[in-house]
Amino acid sequence: MKLVRDTWLVYQRQLLLMARSPVWIAVGLLQPLCYLLLFAPLLTSALAASGAHSTSDAYRIYVPGLLSALALMGGLFTGFTLLGELHAGVIERSRVTPVSRVALLLGRALRETTALLIQSVLIAVLAIPFGLTVGLADLLLAMALLALMALMASSVSYGLALLVPTDAALGPVVNTIAQPLALLSGTLLPIALAPVWLRTAASWNPCYWAVEGMRALFAGHLDAPEVWRGLLLTALLTAVAVAWSARLFAQRIR
């Protein structure tokens, strides 16, 4: 009960701060919009091999990848906001209160998740006039999967920020993790296009299964095995990531 209350307290504060600096929304939307408008049209012909015969097909393959990349990347880089708060003494001020340590993590990770969901919904809706078609149930489930990915990535990022608590060091660490993770999950182009060895490597990347699930949902295959496999695996990983990060919070931010 205390955990829920404290998480709500932290989450509310984080939302308030987010609403006060709307720059992130503009920046966060602009980049994916550029990809949507300037890059996706190229894909109709490029993706012909994986069965895209129209712009609509191309978007169906591309948009879920873009959203997944957004959730993973956005989440993984959110540790920097925690560094800012650590330097400003905000975290230390919370630490001397009896507030739940896990709530300090969850409230922040859920803020990040909320931000990414708002972005994702906007992008999905904006893609509709360009020919994306997606069912409501599929979209809702896709958003649930995205939320899990964002929660997982931001928990990992907060954990890393506690382990590597300087701006200069955290950047390279996050990049080193994020780049292969994103490439090996086929966020930009489906891994199906890749040679066998790359596909084998990707199958060891749990994020690959999440992205596959996303693509199945946007293709309208609600009952495809990729969907529940992706959801289950991501849920499991999210639980592990949150537990790991929460433990670090409890240890380092006693």
Added chain:
Amino acid sequence: MIVTKGLRKSFRPRRGAAAVDAVRGIDLSVAEGEIYGLLGPNGAGKTTTLRMLATLLVPDGGAATVAGADLRAAPGEVRRRIGYVAQGGGTTDQATAREELVLQARMYGVRKAEAVRRAEQGLAAFDLAEFGDRVCKTYSGGQRRRLDLALGVVHRPRVLFLDEPTVGLDPRSRSQVWAEVRRLREQGMTVLLTTHYLDEADALCDRIGIVDNGGIVTEGTPEELKQKISGDSVTIGLPDPAATTGAERALAELPCVQRLEALPGEDGLRLHVDSAATAIPQLLRTLAAVGIEPEHVQLQRPSLDDVFLALTGRALAHSS
């Protein structure tokens, strides 16, 4: 209200490096309603001591009771009973003072309506009402510090820890912060603060512990500490080197003179005496008897700086 016994803490600067003792065993006893100051240079172990007592660091050894709760067995209970204001504060630029106060009270488990009421009281008490709804980044250093204090006591703790409460403040804001701290003491709060300002320790604290090298070198009221060393010092200006040598020979014999030395770079002497009031007439009489006419006589009451110098062999102002 605060009792510590042999509190210790060491750090490893890097993994595998030799441990550095930050605090080598601090024994403290602070009574209820007292303002106790830990005075010492940067790196002496003041902040580490404070952070251990505020549950932010786990001590390596020793024991402590804070506001009746055992620090090592029940840090959660200590947390509920204390307030802590860090050296750099801890306010969010984009939040208002009122929002910060409400959140802080709620993090201590206070209900929403009550938290709103306490925020209102905090704004009024610390002279923040006028800009309580502006975001913190617009505040001056003094305003921010008063908000830090208001945040530190919004849950009405019995003990308040202040880490360097007036670092970087202009003189007016400083005396305002001092006034707020005295006001809290009058309400019965116990305050433990750290400072490397002698005037702050002198003006604000009921008792002072002088910290150097991870331990308390000595403690007492500011007056006691000043009496502990040297008594007073008297400077006598003389017309020429010959008079200085003559005066040195004549005055060294006097029983009231503890020690004396020539002034560097000018003609004259600096003497340490038990009490300047009784010594000065004797000094003048002795000089008149050997025919030396002093140009001026100056009396200096000892400062805490002298105490620090006498105890550690280093001047506080230069060691930071």
